[in-house]
Amino acid sequence: MDDATLDGNAIGGLLASVFGTDMTMAVSTCGSCGAVSVVAELAVYRPGLGTVVRCRSCESVLMVFVALHGTTCTDLMGMASLS
Amino acid sequence: MAGTAVRGRLTWQTATVSRITRETASAVTLRLEVPDWPGHRAGQHVDIRLTADDGYQAERAYSIASAPGEPLTITVERLDDGEVSPYLTEEAQPGDQLEVRGPIGGYFVWEAETGGPLLLAAGGSGVVPLRAILRERSRAGSSVPVRLLYSSRSWDDVIYSSELGFPAEGVEVIHTLTRSQPPVWHGYARRVDRQMLAEVAWPAADRPLAYVCGPTNFVESVAAGLVGLSYPAERVKTERFGATGQ
Numbered sequence: 406m407d408d409a410t411l412d413g414n415a416i417g418g419l420l421a422s423v424f425g426t427d428m429t430m431a432v433s434t435c436g437s438c439g440a441v442s443v444v445a446e447l448a449v450y451r452p453g454l455g456t457v458v459r460c461r462s463c464e465s466v467l468m469v470f471v472a473l474h475g476t477t478c479t480d481l482m483g484m485a486s487l488s
Numbered sequence: 489m490a491g492t493a494v495r496g497r498l499t500w501q502t503a504t505v506s507r508i509t510r511e512t513a514s515a516v517t518l519r520l521e522v523p524d525w526p527g528h529r530a531g532q533h534v535d536i537r538l539t540a541d542d543g544y545q546a547e548r549a550y551s552i553a554s555a556p557g558e559p560l561t562i563t564v565e566r567l568d569d570g571e572v573s574p575y576l577t578e579e580a581q582p583g584d585q586l587e588v589r590g591p592i593g594g595y596f597v598w599e600a601e602t603g604g605p606l607l608l609a610a611g612g613s614g615v616v617p618l619r620a621i622l623r624e625r626s627r628a629g630s631s632v633p634v635r636l637l638y639s640s641r642s643w644d645d646v647i648y649s650s651e652l653g654f655p656a657e658g659v660e661v662i663h664t665l666t667r668s669q670p671p672v673w674h675g676y677a678r679r680v681d682r683q684m685l686a687e688v689a690w691p692a693a694d695r696p697l698a699y700v701c702g703p704t705n706f707v708e709s710v711a712a713g714l715v716g717l718s719y720p721a722e723r724v725k726t727e728r729f730g731a732t733g734q
Contacts, residue, residue, distance in 0.1 A: 408705045409731040415549050417592040418535040421498050429595040445595035446726065 413444040416456055419470060420444065423479055434485040437465035444487075497526065500537060503560075503588040505580050511647045514566045515613065516577040519559050522588055528552050530624035531597035531617045531699070531727075534562060534590035538572055546571040551616040551701075551727075552591065555623035556599075563647060565613040567732060596699065596727045599624060604632030604697060605690045609680070609710045611639045611702020614729060618701060619648055626656045634659045637688050639680050639706065641667040662688050680706070685713040692718035697725070704728040 413420070413429055420428035429445040440462035447467065448459045455471035460483075467483040481487065507519040520534075530552075537547045548571070550562040566577040580586075598606070598621045608618040615638055625634065636655075640646045642665055652661045664676035664684065676684055690696035698719055700710045707728045714724050 407731075408703065410704050410728065411730050412726060412728045414533070414593060414596055414727045415730075417533070418549065418589045421592060422589075425498065427592070427594040429593055443595060445593075 409450075411449040411451065413447045413449060413458070415451075416449055416458070416470075417445075419456060419477070423470065423477055428487075431487055433467060433487050435460040435463060435465060435467060436483050436485040438463040439485065497589065500587040500589050502585050503536075505582050505584045505586070506559075507582060508580060511563060512645055514577065514645070515563055515647050516566075516580075517553060517561050517563045518576060518580060519561045520586075520588060522560060525560055526591070527556055528560065528591035529593075529597040529599060530555055530620040532591040532593040533617070534560070534588050535592065536562070536572060536576070537587040537589070538575060539587070548572040549592070551613075552620055553616050555620055555627045557627060558623065563613065563616045563619075565647075565732070596701070596725050598697075598699065600628035600630040600632075602697065604630075604634065605694055606632055606634040607689050607696050607698040607714070608634060608636040609639075609698065609700040609702075609706075609714075610636065611680075611706030611710075612641075612645070612729075612732060613647065614700075614702025614706065614727070615647055616701075617727065618699060619651070621699065622656070622659060625659070631658050633690070635688060635690065636661045637664070637680065637684075638662070639664045639666060639702070641665070643670050643673075680710055680713070682713050682716060685710065685717060689714060689717055689719075692720075695723070697723050699725045699727075701727040702729055703732045704730055 417429050431444045448461050450457045458468040469480040471478045503520040503522045506521045509517040533549045533551045535549050539545050553563040554561040564576045566573045610618050655661050666679050669677050700707050707726050711724050
């Protein structure tokens with residue numbers, strides 16, 4: 406985690422557009438280490454072409470969002486659960 | 489939970505800049521008119537999207553500076569290498585239109601029934617959502633005790649300095665100026681550290697709620713410091729603005 410790392414607050418709009426509702430208070434469980442966190446506190450990286458969300462405990466990738474031609478492609482395979 | 493739960497608009501709407509107020513050499517407050525604005529909660533933000541003539545789009549999130557019920561305003565700090573902030577702070581004129589999405593957020597929010605005492609910690613432009621919280625506290629007639637610890641590089645960088653100079657009853661504002669101070673300055677003159685937090689933060693036994701906002705390094709350091717003072721992690725809310733060159 407470096408000083409450019411954001412958190413789930415910064416992608417609240419993106420998440421709302423993908424999930425249809427505010428997700429910053431949703432509870433995520435990491436599929437790798439089991440750490441539980443509200444989405445607002447997850448580590449978020451925006452390298453330019455997409456958005457990567459990582460577990461703060463083990464840095465595993467939880468979610469990836471990439472926008473292509475007006476469609477957002479979403480990969481949630483790193484999450485054990487999101488509620 | 490009781491209290492307002494304003495549903496954000498998930499689609500982009502057109503906003504018109506109706507008023508521009510310069511706050512500091514690098515920060516500007518823009519009032520935005522949005523048809524059918526649904527209202528917002530203190531602490532929420534909006535996403536702003538600009539589209540260039542060649543179709544290139546840039547999107548950024550900006551915290552709402554006004555309280556619920558007040559006109560929608562955002563305060564933007566110009567980043568030298570920014571894609572959106574140079575336009576918003578130096579070129580935007582009343583009448584200009586931009587796209588806005590929101591209001592967004594359900595975590596970094598406060599209303600009177602959330603309670604306190606509150607420890608608000610701001611690094612630079614991180615003061616924006618905390619100022620919305622202070623305005624909401626006044627608007628709602630809340631008397632929860634508040635301490636705002638506000639870190640800035642110099643007095644010229646302090647946003648809302650006049651407003652914060654006359655805080656409401658029960659609100660204390662503690663500044664720290666990290667790079668340069670005015671000739672006669674009796675306040676803190678260094679980055680927030682454990683010692684300063686120990687002197688300023690409410691004791692954990694008072695069951696305070698903390699909201700920490702600003703550059704990522706600032707937020708990480710202050711949040712860790714508060715946990716070190718026995719604040720439960722779940723009572724320290726954080727909003728990171730990334731690396732802002734502070």
